[in-house]
Amino acid sequence: MDKFASDTRCHTNPQVSCGNCRLNSICLPISLHIDDIDKLDDIIQRSRPLQKGDYLYRANDEFVSVFAVRSGTVKAINITNDGQEQVTGFYLPGEIVGMDGLATNRHTNSAIALETTAVCEIPFTRLEELSIKIPSLQRHFFQLMSKEITSDQQLITLLSKNSAEERVAALLVSISSRNQRRQLSSTAFRLPMSRADIGNYLGLTVETVSRVLSRFQKQGVLTVDKKEIEIVELGKLQAVANPIGF
Amino acid sequence: MDKFASDTRCHTNPQVSCGNCRLNSICLPISLHIDDIDKLDDIIQRSRPLQKGDYLYRANDEFVSVFAVRSGTVKAINITNDGQEQVTGFYLPGEIVGMDGLATNRHTNSAIALETTAVCEIPFTRLEELSIKIPSLQRHFFQLMSKEITSDQQLITLLSKNSAEERVAALLVSISSRNQRRQLSSTAFRLPMSRADIGNYLGLTVETVSRVLSRFQKQGVLTVDKKEIEIVELGKLQAVANPIGF
DNA sequence: CGTTTCCTTGACTTTTATCAAGCGACGTGG
């Protein structure tokens, strides 16, 4: 028998279950008992991967589900009244996106895949029901939302108080540590988003982002090759980002 | 019998219950049945008013409760690694503050009264228990958190995309509409916070805030007398703030 | 293989911050 026939290790494989998922130690199942994980598993829908540019949901869509990113990257954007877009977050594997829809039962953000991306869709009403049966899940979900709040507030602080260099450094450090959490390299990675998205997220123009990256490279803090980043002096980068934490 | 002896209408009166509270149509009790309100009422603690400058809680305090503002105003601040403070929100009567503590069981913000302020303290573990018994309360609390997220994201957009004038206009319009919700004047009110707090919140210096207000006054959009604001042309102010919504 | 998109770099402009000064309200202690 082919030992890979029912392989559940690959995180793009739709057959994978929460119990087997490589990301379960950082995703929703965290802190659940093994049989509770199965219950969670039952309500989760795994669809085929999204292509770059595909929408996970659009602003004003009815709020039905939240989504756990399985692989790839998602950006969340708000559209302003005058039609510009504002990137409010990047979501990497193991992170949950879509909680913006709860307040009004409609999404206020849109979520877009930045590359080929697989997600687990979690219907919210069923998650709510399950939360009532599994208090630790309720608590965990409250915590996820609260974490979203604190991370938004860190971004607010960043935008309000920090220079272009500090903002870019903070984003790189953030991605670095989120990679580390997923057991990936914290010093060498590919940026999944464009310079325009970075600038948009950080409240800077593309030109400024580009200049800051060039400056960091000139200073020997990192090397940039298109989207490939290698952080040479993580400590120095953290020091620049430090005032904030992020 | 003195008809005011057991008056529960005054919002600084510690005896008031959710059922009688002037704010119950915009506060936590919203959407609860009358007997559910009583259950909520049972867990709420009403303490004596805070004085200007008093802390409701401090960053790193254990997370025990969330707080509904009954009267007065509260600001929430983050302290950055280098000791500066960042105002992340102003909370007016009927609004809930303190949800930042959920993620880690410790508050990441501090909350400070900007004037004499009365609050209802809602112990979170008891709210959680009650949420399990009253699903509409669970839903409502999820919604409150989600609303916090969307309002933070609007602030992010504001900080990221908008000029000083647009930011100040947006704050004024926001306060105006929150006043309206509480059946107060939407065009004449006293700013409960200092120029420094406004600037801090909006990512501007005191000087810039002051200049923008002067400019608005010169343009006849509003009149400023110290902290008293009268909005003369609300439409024009909304138009300036418009790109965002906020 | 041509076209489009993304990124970088340079020159210049604009916005807001910084520095400095002064005014008026407020509160405290003499």
Added chain:
DNA sequence: CCACGTCGCTTGATAAAAGTCAAGGAAACG
């Protein structure tokens, strides 16, 4: 009750940071 110091606010002059405009090159894409 007044004098004084502090604090909060305003206004002006100047500086710095980031934005805008423009151009060119490299990679991606059909």
